[in-house]
Amino acid sequence: MKMKSVTSRDVAQLAGVSQSAVSRSFSPNASVSAKTRKRVLEAARQLGYRPNTIARSLITRSSKTIAVVIYSLENPFYSSVLERASKFFQARGYHLQLFVAPLGKAFDEVIDDILRSQVEGVLMLAISITRAQAGEIAAVGVPVVIINRTVDYEGISQVSCDNYQGGYWAGQLLAASGHQRIAFLGGLIGSSTNEQRQAGFLSALAERGMTCHGVDVGNYRYEDARFATRRMFSARQIPDAIFAANDLMAIAAMETLRHELGLKVPQDVSIVGFDDIPMAAWPSHSLTTLQQPIELMIVKATELLLNQINQTESRPDHIKLPVTPMLRNSARSASG
Structure with missing residues (x-):
C-alpha cells in the first residue's frame, strides 16, 4: 500500500503556521522569525517532510542551481576549488551541477546542455574559451564567471591570479x-x-x-x-x-x-x-x-556570480589576485 506523502500543508497544520511560513522556513535568506522556523523544522522532522525543490523552482522561477564547468579533476587544485565553491553556495541555498567539458569536445555542445538545465549562473574552472565564444555566452544572458583563466572580452567576469x-x-x-x-x-x-x-x-x-x-x-x-x-x-x-x-x-x-x-x-x-x-x-x-589564493578566488568569484544573479551588480568585473612564493626544499637557494 502506497503511503500518503507529507505536504507543506500538513507541516503548517502541525506547526500552527501558514503554508507561506513553511516555505520561508526552508529558504535560507527568507524573512521568518527564529521561533517560527524552529517550530516548522520540528514539525517537519516529526512528519518526515522534505521540501520539493523542483516544485518550488517552478513556482518561484528560480532553480537555485549553479553550473560548474571543468575539463578535468585530475589536478587537486580544482578539487579544492570545487569543494570550497560547494560549501559557499550550499550555505546560501544553492546547489551545484557539474558539467565536464573534455579537451576536444565541441564547447558549443556543452553550453547547450547547460542552458537546457535552467541554471541561474555558470562557474567555469580552468576552461579556455575564445573571444567569440565569450560573446555568445554573454549574449544568452546567464551570468558567467571564469576562474583561473582569462579571455580578452570585457563582458564576462573573470577571477585569476597574477x-x-x-x-x-x-x-x-x-x-x-x-x-x-x-x-x-x-x-x-x-x-x-x-x-x-x-x-x-x-x-x-x-x-x-x-x-x-x-x-x-x-x-x-x-x-x-x-x-x-x-x-x-x-x-x-x-x-x-x-x-x-x-x-x-x-x-x-x-x-x-x-x-x-x-x-x-x-x-x-x-x-x-x-x-x-x-x-x-x-x-x-x-x-x-x-x-594561488584559493579561498579569496572562490569568495570573489562566487560573490560576483551571486551579485549578477540577484542583479545587485550587473557589470562584469576582472579581478587579478597576487600569488605568494612558498620556499621549500625542491630548489636550491641563491646561497647554496
Missing part, C-alpha cells in the same frame, strides 16, 4: 641560484595561464641575459609531464632546473627524475611549481612553488 608575476618570480629564483640550463615544463598550449606564466618566466631570464634551455609540454597532467620529463633528459645537455606551470607536473617531473633517472632534487636538478596544492607541502615533495 600568473605573469608568478612566472617572473620562478625565473628570478632559479637564475639567482646559479642555474645555467633552466627549462620550462608547460601546461596546455594556448591556455591563458600557461602563456602568462611562461611569459613572466622568460622575461626574468632575459633580464639576466639568459635564455630558456628548453621547453616541453605536459598539458597540466601527471602522465604527460612524465613523458615530457623523459624527453627533456634524453638530450645530450640536460636541464639543471625546471619551472613547471603547475604543481602536478612539477611532482611528476620530480618523481621521474628520482625514481627513473637516478637524479637528486635539488642537488642535481631544482624544481619549482605553481598552485601550492596540498601534496606540495608533503615532506616527500617539499615543493617550492607559487601559492
Whole structure:
C-alpha cells in the first residue's frame, strides 16, 4: 500500500503556521522569525517532510542551481576549488551541477546542455574559451564567471591570479641560484595561464641575459609531464632546473627524475611549481612553488556570480589576485 506523502500543508497544520511560513522556513535568506522556523523544522522532522525543490523552482522561477564547468579533476587544485565553491553556495541555498567539458569536445555542445538545465549562473574552472565564444555566452544572458583563466572580452567576469608575476618570480629564483640550463615544463598550449606564466618566466631570464634551455609540454597532467620529463633528459645537455606551470607536473617531473633517472632534487636538478596544492607541502615533495589564493578566488568569484544573479551588480568585473612564493626544499637557494 502506497503511503500518503507529507505536504507543506500538513507541516503548517502541525506547526500552527501558514503554508507561506513553511516555505520561508526552508529558504535560507527568507524573512521568518527564529521561533517560527524552529517550530516548522520540528514539525517537519516529526512528519518526515522534505521540501520539493523542483516544485518550488517552478513556482518561484528560480532553480537555485549553479553550473560548474571543468575539463578535468585530475589536478587537486580544482578539487579544492570545487569543494570550497560547494560549501559557499550550499550555505546560501544553492546547489551545484557539474558539467565536464573534455579537451576536444565541441564547447558549443556543452553550453547547450547547460542552458537546457535552467541554471541561474555558470562557474567555469580552468576552461579556455575564445573571444567569440565569450560573446555568445554573454549574449544568452546567464551570468558567467571564469576562474583561473582569462579571455580578452570585457563582458564576462573573470577571477585569476597574477600568473605573469608568478612566472617572473620562478625565473628570478632559479637564475639567482646559479642555474645555467633552466627549462620550462608547460601546461596546455594556448591556455591563458600557461602563456602568462611562461611569459613572466622568460622575461626574468632575459633580464639576466639568459635564455630558456628548453621547453616541453605536459598539458597540466601527471602522465604527460612524465613523458615530457623523459624527453627533456634524453638530450645530450640536460636541464639543471625546471619551472613547471603547475604543481602536478612539477611532482611528476620530480618523481621521474628520482625514481627513473637516478637524479637528486635539488642537488642535481631544482624544481619549482605553481598552485601550492596540498601534496606540495608533503615532506616527500617539499615543493617550492607559487601559492594561488584559493579561498579569496572562490569568495570573489562566487560573490560576483551571486551579485549578477540577484542583479545587485550587473557589470562584469576582472579581478587579478597576487600569488605568494612558498620556499621549500625542491630548489636550491641563491646561497647554496
